[in-house]
Amino acid sequence: MSKKSAIALSSAPRRRKSMRRQPPGRRWWDGPWLMVGSIGVVAAAILAIIVVSQRQPTASLPSRSELATVLDQVTQVPPEVFNAIGSGGTNSRLTPDTPPTPIQGKPKVHYVGAEFCPYCASERWSLIVALSRFGTFENLRASQSSADDVYPNTPTFTFDGSQYTSPYVDFVAVETATREHTPLQRLSAEQQALMAANNPVGSIPFVDIAGQVHSVGSGVDTSLLVGRTWPDIAARLSDPTDRATRSIIGNANHVTAAICQATGNQPAAVCSSPAVVGLTVQSPSQGSGGAL
């Protein structure tokens, strides 16, 4: 046999394989398994995601009925408690914006924080208490600060997914990260400008009221909330002698006074109350709060 024909013979089967189309049923994608497998994998992934999303961050969060009671107590603090506490013995952490922004239309209260942040956790109690005097919150959820930070697992709420309606003031809240430090919400251009002008370091919590005054850090003593439960803190909000209540309501009164300045003292029932009258924006204090 010649060398040429030997090559032709040996290469014939290989060529045949490469040039001839394979008969049906031989390729890996033939048969029903690819379609069934694709549907199965997608369905399993969706199911797994739903299961993971249903897991609560901790077992100690209040139940739905407990949360409803807690929210009622936080958003409906009796007026006499505000008046009895006043400033709560603390100076306001609110300082003038540089430069103040002229108020056009309904004043805006901006909040920038994060779910992991313990100081944001304590500040939220005051903000909810104060803003509930001007409007209504919906869909507030219980949350806790990070387990790995100072004041771990501070009981609080998250503004993520909540809505606030008020005839007097708008509330724009941004939670930049979850309790697990994963990014959550972005700052708007307006908030970025406010932060750049008044809080260039970017510390949180940051609260700005109508572009007039702002605070960096918490006006509430966070240590007073650690180790306590939502129902416990909320139930004592009607007790003006409780230290945590004095800290929360005192700070809420400072915030309320600043909002009243922005709304032209509306509503009168809130802004002319003894707790608010006389509380004005003061110089920066070295209060008990902190910032991250």
Place this chain on the structure above:
Amino acid sequence: MAESRVAQLKLSMGVHWRDVLFFLVTFLGVVTSLYLTIAHYNHLPLACAQNGLVDCAAVTQSAYAQISGTPLPVSAAGLGWFTVIAALRLARLRMEAAHLDTTAIRLAALSVGAAGIGFVLYLFYVELAIVHRICGWCTAAHVFALGAFLLTVADLQQETKGQAVESGPTVRRADGIRHLFERRAAQQRRGR
């Protein structure tokens, strides 16, 4: 007369009801992604119910609404994905009409489809497990993407059946060469 010519042309291009459905689904995907992209760049509020779990703004204004490290919204990626997978299907139809082997392009479409579905599942995870909200428009786009992917899988599997009855020039040429080799081998065996 004109109608029958159109029907003939469709037949010769191998357009199947699956192709029609595929293009319908990808068209809807493109429209949805385009709407989300336009709303993103123009800061427009989405026409979307806001009740508990469903909250489009919470999702589209979250940190996950942009492709990491870029200013591009993820809806722009969706727009690109629908365009690419539709272009691959169109190319496949043209190749098929020219009696060319379409296996590679079908596999490419499958790969693009699988990558897209992986990203869709990631976005679904972000919505449910991190943002804790569902965006109705995004979910619609995800459903269209899933439909396009499953139709791509079906298209790949259809290829085998299609080839069983196919007798285009490529196949005929391959068969001719095969017969040539078989005849030569038989002659050489006889000679030995």
